[in-house]
Amino acid sequence: MHNPWIYILIMATVTYVIRVLPMILLRKPINNIFIKSFLYYVPYVTLAIMTFPAIIEACESSVAAYISLIVGIIAAYKKVSLIGVASICCLVVLFVESIVL
Amino acid sequence: MIKSNWKLIKEGLIDGVPIGLGYFAVAFSLGILATKANLTALQGFVASLLCNASAGEYAGFLVIISNASYLQMIIMTLVANMRYLLMSASLSQRCDKDLNIKHRLILSFYITDELFGITIARKGKLNPYYTYGAILPATLMWSLGTAIGIIAGEVLPTRIVSALSVALYGMFLAIIIPPCKEDKRILCLIITSFTLSFLGSYYLPYLKDLSNGTRTIILTIIIASIASIIWPRREDA
Numbered sequence: 001m002h003n004p005w006i007y008i009l010i011m012a013t014v015t016y017v018i019r020v021l022p023m024i025l026l027r028k029p030i031n032n033i034f035i036k037s038f039l040y041y042v043p044y045v046t047l048a049i050m051t052f053p054a055i056i057e058a059c060e061s062s063v064a065a066y067i068s069l070i071v072g073i074i075a076a077y078k079k080v081s082l083i084g085v086a087s088i089c090c091l092v093v094l095f096v097e098s099i100v101l
Numbered sequence: 102m103i104k105s106n107w108k109l110i111k112e113g114l115i116d117g118v119p120i121g122l123g124y125f126a127v128a129f130s131l132g133i134l135a136t137k138a139n140l141t142a143l144q145g146f147v148a149s150l151l152c153n154a155s156a157g158e159y160a161g162f163l164v165i166i167s168n169a170s171y172l173q174m175i176i177m178t179l180v181a182n183m184r185y186l187l188m189s190a191s192l193s194q195r196c197d198k199d200l201n202i203k204h205r206l207i208l209s210f211y212i213t214d215e216l217f218g219i220t221i222a223r224k225g226k227l228n229p230y231y232t233y234g235a236i237l238p239a240t241l242m243w244s245l246g247t248a249i250g251i252i253a254g255e256v257l258p259t260r261i262v263s264a265l266s267v268a269l270y271g272m273f274l275a276i277i278i279p280p281c282k283e284d285k286r287i288l289c290l291i292i293t294s295f296t297l298s299f300l301g302s303y304y305l306p307y308l309k310d311l312s313n314g315t316r317t318i319i320l321t322i323i324i325a326s327i328a329s330i331i332w333p334r335r336e337d338a
Contacts, residue, residue, distance in 0.1 A: 004144055004165060007174055011161040012151035014178040015185070020209035022189035024202065030190060037329035043184030044280070044287050045328070046321040047156055047273045048294035050181070053302050054313070055270040058134075060263040072271050076278035082215070083123035086130075089271035094264035101260070 064096035106230040113234020120215045121238035123272075125246040130268035131158055132250015138165040146248040153213050153240060155272055157182040158247075160314065167312040177314045180321050188217045195227045204229040211236045214276060286332050294324055 030036050052069065059065040072089040080088065128149060135145045140162070152158050160181035164174045189212050196205065208220075208229055216239060220232045254262055281288035301308040301316050308316055 002165075002168060002171065004138075004140055006171065007161065007165050008144060008148045008151070010171055010174045011148060011157065011178050014175055015152045015154050015157050015182050016210060018179065018182045019185045019189050019212045020206065022186060023193045023196070023205045023209040023212075026190050026193045029194065033333045033335060034329050037332065037334040038325050039183060039187045040334055041290060041325040041328045042180065042321060043187075044277050044290055045294045045324045046180055046183070046317060047277045048291045049298040049317050049320050050156060050159065051270045051273045051277075052295045053299050055267060058263070058266040058270065060259060064263075065267065068267050069270070069274075072267075072274045073278055076271075076274040077282065079279055080275070081123075082272055082275040083119075083126060085275040086123070086126055086268040086271035089267045089274075090264045093267050094260070097260055097263060 059093055059097070061093075061097050061100050063100055064093045067096050068092040109228055109230040110234035113231040114237060115234075116219055117216075117235030117238040120219070120235065121242035123215070124239055125242040127155055127268050127272045128243045128246025129250035129253070130265050131155065131162070132247045132252075133254035133262055133266045134159065134162050134269070135247065135251050136254040138162045140165070140251060142248040142251045145251045146244050149244040149247040150240065153211055153243060154182055154185070155213075155269065159269060160317065163312075163317075164314045167314060169312055169314055173312075173314055176318055180318050184214075185212050188212050188214075192217065192221065192227070195221065197226045200227070200229070208232060211240065213239070215239070286328070290324065290328055294320070297324065 030039075055069050056062050056065045059068070068089045071092050072085055075085045075088045131149070132142075132145050135148075140148070148158060148161070152161070157178055160177045161174060164177050169177075189209060192208070192212065193205075208227075211232070216232060216235055219235060220227060223231065250265075257265075277287075277291055281291060297320055298316075301320055302313075303309055308319070311319070
């Protein structure tokens, strides 16, 4: 077993390094097109990968999870706020699971 | 401190409250996940206080759940937080050249999607005091939410826990889906990522045997690299 405090320390340090380096080092914009593009695409790709299929396994009922995913996508597409989308997803799961389970 | 700085802190505080409320709900859901990593409420509180990162902490907790190596934690945290590199770079362009290093160090600690959003949305050169005001409720609710999620996750009925655990994914959707409207490349990327992530988790040989963390890292680097080659972006992010 690894020590959870060391895990947390690593998370905190790496997260801070990513945030602080450009703020203190960068005096001019990044010009390399590949790096610029890569940095731009990574967040979308990684968040998408972490969302699906993980959301299916997070719920008791996979049917509820699929419906929640679809409704969440529609709500986000309609530019509902962050907390709005999160709440809608929860309510859908609560509602569907109360029917199917 | 001069008086106008207090006024800015107050303005920030007011704008930070709704952000904090949203954070609380999502952090609660993150706390539920943290229980699967066997973290205590204190550990969850400290992790959230020091990291202030939804996807980053989510990814980190997955690494803890799979009891993976510290090296894997480093890589996973890097990948999951990559977007902050961009935000920090863009924030640095808005700072006054003379902005004290102390302010830069504190501001950097709290670059999150929402705090970055409200900071960058203000006109003119960046004034750190406004952001400091917003940071206060945001970071407090985020850390408390995680700790309370860990405590409540163990006592609430499974039906409620099941519903609350999707809040985090809802937040991810709210970040990645809206840009699809303007940029069809993003739409295409998200569909590709969903598909490969699904196939990789259950069907693709080699990939399906990896931990969630390693699979996420490998798929992210491959997909984002290919996208950068076929769709290079010359415009600024």
